[in-house]
Amino acid sequence: MADLTTDFIGIKSPNPFWLASAPPTDKEYNVRRAFEAGWGGVVWKTLGEAGPPIVNVSGPRYGAIWGADRRLLGLNNIELITDRSLEINLEEIKRVKQDYPDRAIVVSLMVPVEEDAWARILDAVSTTGADGVELNFGCPHGMAERGMGSAVGQVPDYVEQIAGWVKKHSDMPCIVKLTPNIADIRMPAEAAKRGGADAVSLINTITSITSVNLDEMCPEPMIDGMGTHGGYCGPAVKPIAMNMVAQIARSPKTAGLPISGIGGITTWRDAAEFMALGAGNVQVCTAAMTYGFHIVQEMISGLSQWMDEKGYVSTADFIGKATPKVTDWQHLNLDYVTKAEIDLDLCIKCGRCYAACEDTSHQAIEMGPGRVFTVKDDECVACNLCVNVCPVEDCITMRVLEPGEVDLRTGMTIPAKDDKRTWLQHPNNPAGDPLACISRGQ
Amino acid sequence: MTHSPTTPGVVAGRLPPPVLADNFADLHPPLDAHEAAVAADRCYFCYDAPCMEACPTTIDIPLFIRQIATGTPEAAARTILDMNILGGMCARVCPTETLCEEACVRMDAEGDPVQIGRLQRFATDTLMEKGPQPYERAAPTGKTVAVVGAGPAGLACAHRLAMHGHDVKLYDARPKPGGLNEYGIASYKTVEDFAAREVEWLMGIGGIELTTGAALGNTLSLDGLVKDHDAVFLGIGLAGVNDLGIDGAGLEGVRDAVDFIADLRQSDDLSKLPVGRRVVVIGGGMTAIDAAVQAKLLGAEEVTLVYRRGREAMPASEYEQNLAAAKGVRIIDHAAPKRIVGAAQVEAVEFDYTDDDAKPTGDGFTLAADQVLKAIGQKLGDAASLKTEGGKIAITETGRTSVAGVWAGGDCATGGEDLTVTAVAHGRDAAEDIHASLMGS
């Protein structure tokens, strides 16, 4: 049986599944339920300064987009950090940690860009027995207007400076939570590292407007006839988050910096993918908000089964295993040729592949009598669109052409495995190698 | 006086009114908005969709389902009605299991088609509840067309002609319009007087003048119609019934299933409608199934449907056969009636077992019966001087008959199955051809 325990920057948890800082972790009641359900750890809902509590809107704070059968694909929120008093939160954290010493509790923090403010809150948190802190530099709405959250995360100098203050005033492990609302995610990650942070976590939510009410002519959620952008999360953001994780994992300047992966993680497989790209553990918010805490049992059993099947004994065996395979376009092998192939036994004759290829791609699918769909190898550029639109899984697959075979579209003979051309050698590249095409029969 | 299923003879009131009401409720209740959204989500928006090709009126099914899925069922209804003005009725009565839904690629994928018929009903019901039929008439052409028969074929033809600006004189022999929609289709497929409501809605386009009680061959003659109008369309259905041609067919208690059904459809109090204790239905088509099922639902103790060939040869679909079985109808195949016995009132029917060619095998059996319903097929009434083919008025693809200026369609004419939707397609296409020929293009 696979061992799911993880050690993330010295913080141990029985499994890599943590709840992200958000409503699921906003109070003792929820966190106890989460731990009972099996979550390995939580990042407590972001705490702010002592004083009058934060005020949230009392109208709707979420918007959403849905897929088939109203499956929630993306959630958008305009909630601020915790609106409960600092003292109560701290007492609750302390109590829960005492009762669940084997689970990870990290406390998320957001205070103004003043050294004193950070020193004060760190002092307060240190009394709770929490395992670490996460600096919320990501919240893109509301708090950002007050110079916090993503307003900090978008300025690498602030990130570095505050991380430095935190390390100076506390010896707790420190995670910097990054905002994706930035041109190059590596910049704040590098800044966090320079400031001495132990890890980064990403992504926080993406600025978004999810819908417009066409009767009221107003973005939703509507608050008394007005709307504002919110932060987007859920399955829809996973691809964006994974790319950002991979960029940090493979950048020489941040390589080795521990990453807590967040963004759209809904199943064990999503978690495994983030971890393969370099995340040491994962955090989940929307999936828990959609289905409740019990989903963690599927994540645990799924990850264990997969690890057993693959022979991975501990999570460390596969964390970052896909990172070296992430590269730049210019290093891709341009002599690698595949062709779409339709399994006529599985085909249900819907014609979607045909419509897609005929109308919008390369006219490489033929519709024969009796709705028999076949690929024309001399036209197929292997774009994969048909595979993506086919409603039957594995009905269309990509066949890899073997060395010596001829690509009927270009006339090129597939070269031996080690004799590959990337853009860097390609004759069409003004800076490439003009002789590299001769062996391909072109 | 109350009766029960076991009361001997042909009597009314075998079941209490609440049970009857329940028995004759909507067979497939309408989808609500959520159910429709879930059902619509399953459509793949197929290219050159096979379902569409399987629909005799070629409704753009993927488009209308997508319109439902995107929250515009009224637009979906327009897509349906553009091709099939009786889309509301067809949604209820089409044997979708042998038409669009049989062709749905989801059958191949998981043996469970998109619920096209029920989605069609959702869309058309939504539009019809909101108001009048949505089409406008073109500028008057000054032409007048006679349409004989106000069944699905005649109605579809009349509506399309009116839309193109022609004046339509619609004649029907019966007291009410609608044809078999009004007098034939099983009650539980078209509840709450839908047939009549749909005709009224359709007539809302204007320019259609209906005369009931006017029969071709009686008050009307084909020659006269041709003389008085710019064109004539015949949608007269199948007014005759086939004879059993055996002894005892004239006994009390033996009648045509279509008449039994017409009485049932016209009854405003089912507890007053008499039905036998032991009912024997002879035939294997939709009429036989409908008569048998409805006799059972009225409270007959025992209903037996006897068909002279194998199950697979039955014109009624497997779905219809299963429906009958589920309602408690016993189906006997490979048997043909030899003689109906009784003094004045029918008492029993003697049957021969038959082979696959419906030839007697020499062996047989007798079924006790106090009511016998004959459903061995309808046939064309008087076709005047028109050329026929296989017992139907011969028509071209656009409905032209052998006589210039006369078009025909629906059950009375060749081409396609005898179905409501086929009749609508014929009527529509003939109207287009009439329009084209009248406008000289």
Ligand SMILES: Cc1cc2nc3c(=O)[nH]c(=O)nc-3n(C[C@H](O)[C@H](O)[C@H](O)COP(=O)(O)OP(=O)(O)OC[C@H]3O[C@@H](n4cnc5c(N)ncnc54)[C@H](O)[C@@H]3O)c2cc1C
């Ligand atoms: C019992 C039964 C159940 C059925 N169930 C279904 C079903 O579930 N689904 C389905 O798709 N189809 C069903 N059908 C078939 C369907 O009803 C017919 O195919 C369809 O009604 C044909 O339409 P039509 O307009 O050609 O003829 P009809 O509907 O028969 O209409 C013909 C009209 O012409 C009138 N007429 C006849 N002769 C004359 C005359 N000489 N002069 C003036 N008017 C005349 C009649 O009064 C009638 O109103 C069923 C048929 C029967 C009998």
Ligand SMILES: Cc1cc2nc3c(=O)[nH]c(=O)nc-3n(C[C@H](O)[C@H](O)[C@H](O)COP(=O)(O)O)c2cc1C
């Ligand atoms: C309602 C809501 C409130 C959130 N509040 C916080 C917060 O206070 N602090 C924080 O760091 N992230 C907050 N987040 C962001 C989540 O922690 C997480 O980064 C984001 O939702 C992406 O993960 P997911 O796709 O699993 O939801 C919030 C998200 C939601 C939906």
Ligand code: SF4
């Ligand atoms: S891979 Fe692209 S080009 Fe080839 S058949 Fe599929 S859609 Fe067409």
Ligand code: SF4
């Ligand atoms: S999309 Fe898939 S199932 Fe549909 S026709 Fe193409 S190969 Fe067949």
Ligand code: SF4
């Ligand atoms: S065949 Fe089925 S899935 Fe395809 S368009 Fe028609 S209803 Fe939709």
